[in-house]
Amino acid sequence: MTELLDPVLDWYDANARDLPWRSASATPWSVMVSEFMLQQTPVSRVLPVHEAWLERWPTPADLAAEPTGEAVRAWGRLGYPRRALRLHAAAAAIVADHGGEVPDSYDDLIALPGVGDYTAAAIATFAYGKRHVVLDTNVRRVFARTLSGVEFPSQSVNKAERELAANVLPHDEPTAATWSVAVMELGALICTAAKPSCSRCPVADLCAWRAAGHPAYDGPPRKVQTWAGTDRQCRGRLLAVLRDADSPVHRTRLDAVWPDETQRDRALASLLKDALVVKTGPETYALP
DNA sequence: GATCCGTGGCT
DNA sequence: TAGCCAAGGAT
Numbered sequence: 001m002t003e004l005l006d007p008v009l010d011w012y013d014a015n016a017r018d019l020p021w022r023s024a025s026a027t028p029w030s031v032m033v034s035e036f037m038l039q040q041t042p043v044s045r046v047l048p049v050h051e052a053w054l055e056r057w058p059t060p061a062d063l064a065a066e067p068t069g070e071a072v073r074a075w076g077r078l079g080y081p082r083r084a085l086r087l088h089a090a091a092a093a094i095v096a097d098h099g100g101e102v103p104d105s106y107d108d109l110i111a112l113p114g115v116g117d118y119t120a121a122a123i124a125t126f127a128y129g130k131r132h133v134v135l136d137t138n139v140r141r142v143f144a145r146t147l148s149g150v151e152f153p154s155q156s157v158n159k160a161e162r163e164l165a166a167n168v169l170p171h172d173e174p175t176a177a178t179w180s181v182a183v184m185e186l187g188a189l190i191c192t193a194a195k196p197s198c199s200r201c202p203v204a205d206l207c208a209w210r211a212a213g214h215p216a217y218d219g220p221p222r223k224v225q226t227w228a229g230t231d232r233q234c235r236g237r238l239l240a241v242l243r244d245a246d247s248p249v250h251r252t253r254l255d256a257v258w259p260d261e262t263q264r265d266r267a268l269a270s271l272l273k274d275a276l277v278v279k280t281g282p283e284t285y286a287l288p
Numbered sequence: 289g290a291t292c293c294g295t296g297g298c299t
Numbered sequence: 300t301a302g303c304c305a306a307g308g309a310t
Contacts, residue, residue, distance in 0.1 A: 038306040045296075045305090079294030086308080116308045136306045156289070184306065193304060194299080224302070227294085236294050274293090292310085298303085 002168040011202035012182030028102035028127035060091035069287030086114025104128040134180040138187025149208030234267040248284040
């Protein structure tokens with residue numbers, strides 16, 4: 001238990017965003033789709049794609065019945081398109097192994113493709129009201145600041161951090177679920193990475209980092225992901241051509257979007273290996 | 289455990 | 300402007 005509980009819950013009650021996957025009528029599938037899309041992608045960009053996705057595929061079985069390429073196409077420009085393949089594969093597994101219903105246990109969830117510790121805990125918690133430690137980047141940052149007195153958490157979750165989160169998780173199931181989403185929301189809206197709004201924070205007077213005078217981060221340098229000229233950028237260019245085409249495209253159309261032949265060939269090979277692209281003829285390619 | 293995997297808004 | 304960052308997972 002923690003003295004943060006009541007102020008955080010009160011703040012969430014008054015300030016929570018009205019997101020579709022949080023509505024009382026949201027299905028577990030809607031929650032699951034949102035969690036896949038929200039992996040490393042901001043809410044604002046997820047909203048329209050999530051809505052269209054649920055309208056087209058209201059159940060896991062609806063998605064599983066389609067070619068994987070349709071999932072990749074509908075994923076649009078959310079980024080990390082392998083998530084679309086994994087969501088499709090997870091839907092197929094749900095049909096095959098769980099009667100078409102999103103499972104409610106952490107163990108069943110984490111066995112699904114594309115579901116790791118965070119997503120399994122999130123679906124069990126937000127779709128089914130179970131009690132799990134939910135550790136995402138927002139929660140980790142809020143706890144690092146309020147409880148540990150440092151600006152940013154370590155690069156990976158360690159045992160002590162998990163125990164700390166477990167120690168402040170309310171014992172009551174529904175309260176634990178609300179607590180988890182409330183801490184996440186606080187991290188997303190107030191206790192942000194670059195410019196926290198301490199003046200609007202409901203637990204500012206309880207925050208260890210603030211009490212210490214907002215000491216600057218002094219841990220190992222946080223990795224900066226490069227972008228320009230990377231294979232990822234090249235893959236994105238190539239896949240965008242196929243996503244925007246309604247029939248197989250000739251190799252020359254792929255050549256046109258990336259000048260470096262060696263890198264282009266390598267990127268295309270990796271897309272084929274990932275099953276994000278299929279070769280449909282001697283010199284033509286398409287979504288699977 | 290380090291690295292790879294997209295995309296776009298923000299400051 | 301050029302980083303910085305966003306509800307991670309797989310290998």
